[in-house]
Amino acid sequence: MPTERVLLQAEGFGVDYDSTPILADIALSVHAGEVVALIGASGSGKSALLRALLGLSPATAQTRGLLRFAQADGGLRERRDITPLRGATIGFVPQDPQTALSAHRTVAQHLDEVLATHAPGSTRPMRAEQAAALLTSVGLTGELLPRYPHALSGGQGQRVLVALALAGNPAILLADEPTSALDPRATHELLALLQAQARVQRRGVLIVSHDLSATAHAADRVAVLAGGRLVEIGATAAVLSQPQHPLTAALMAACPPLTPPRPARLAEAPRPAPCARVARACAFAATCGRAQSVCAETPPAWRTIAGREVACHWPLGAA
Amino acid sequence: MSVLSLAAVSVQRGSRALLAEVSLEVAAGETVGLVGESGAGKSTLVRVALGLERPHSGTVRWGIDDPWALSTAARRAARARLGAVFQQPAASLNPRRLIGASIGEPLLAHARALSARERQDRVAAALAQVGLPGQFAARWPDALSGGEAQRVALARALILKPALVILDEPTSALDASAAASVLNLMGELTRESGTAFVIVSHDLAAVAYVARRCLVLEAGRLVADGETDALYASATPPALSRLLAARTERFVPLSATR
């Protein structure tokens, strides 16, 4: 991956809401051509990160560290220096088509409006042609153009959201729980579509999800977020086959296997302490089964083990 | 004895058959999974089983009673034998009511003879049954994590000691750890409560974890009814093989090939 252009880069990035740290020490990059899955349960800080990426942090939020995006000229620029960011740099795919789309407007109207904002001088026929092309690019046909959102299946609605996000030809696609309302088949198809956007169009794709098993397999790299900090990040195959952080391992063990043998009880992941309280310890010191006294005294440093980075004093492989 | 039986149940929507001649029985204390692709008729089947939708033909029975042969009031009373849990736990919890009040609400409708004290005891017992401390009764729903909210929804579904609880996608809005906590609880309840459960989910592994028997719906028809692991191993009928094939575990990450 390092040979590919960096499209998004966070370094020592953090966010405080009302002087309370919500995110800390985030180091994450997304390269052209790759799919990165950011996995976090509710309360992990993923919504704060999502908002920060979209420039939608509340006015009272304070940020620390670097958050940079690639520009058309090839340079990386700070998040705050980019005003008309959404659309051309980062295309956002929201979670739920039924709430993201207006119930009273057709697919064609939605596409036309977004295309018009990206190309103010364009004519309606030009935009109609582009709208049809966008639908094709997400695997839909022009048949859906006159439809209202309620007449779309879950998978179709989600694809329309991807088409809208692609209207500005963004370098990065950012998708928030894009498959949570989809059945397995539509999930598979949507992930394949996002994967193709990375592979073929050379975009960087960042999928934010609570569900390690549903999204990670479509990703090239996985980053696990908990308690406002990243705890493990690396190649999907390495992370999934040999998780090193106790949380990642527990998240994997929480998923029941499809076939026997099945454990009598599924693992329930340890809960991290809130970000604000753990400046000088591991967030899992009080809940982790592997914790030793050092865990409550020193924050774990990042180390590299078998193709991924992990922030833990006692990673599984080093036992 | 069957707690739920459907005999040749059909539901039409316009010219489309949402359910076509579906027959099935759920025995007392049994746990049954129901899987199928979107649009296969799972939610219609859930509504018919709960007596919320009347089939165009065929018969539904709760134990020996045909709910549609009863008066509206008698049907409502008979529905106390069934509990339901839906995908969004928030949907069954009123945000302006304390959790204890939400859990105890069915008692007000169906067990009016109980004193306030007895109601409180039943709520506490229901909370204990789903592994939550009694203090939860005095909390507000917005203070609950997704997994806790789904436990509360189960407590509410169980409070009338129903013969059958139907769970419609109970874990699909939850993260892996919260889903595991709900499945662990389901495991305990299916072994210990004596209640029958029907779990509807597109997570085949979750279904197999709790249900030894599994039904497969395809285009409104019941196309398989058998032992879950045997069905998965045979990967038939086609609807099931498509669901198995769509499992995201089959994606090959690019990083694996580098």
Ligand code: SF4
């Ligand atoms: S640093 Fe210690 S407490 Fe934290 S995850 Fe690792 S072993 Fe557990």
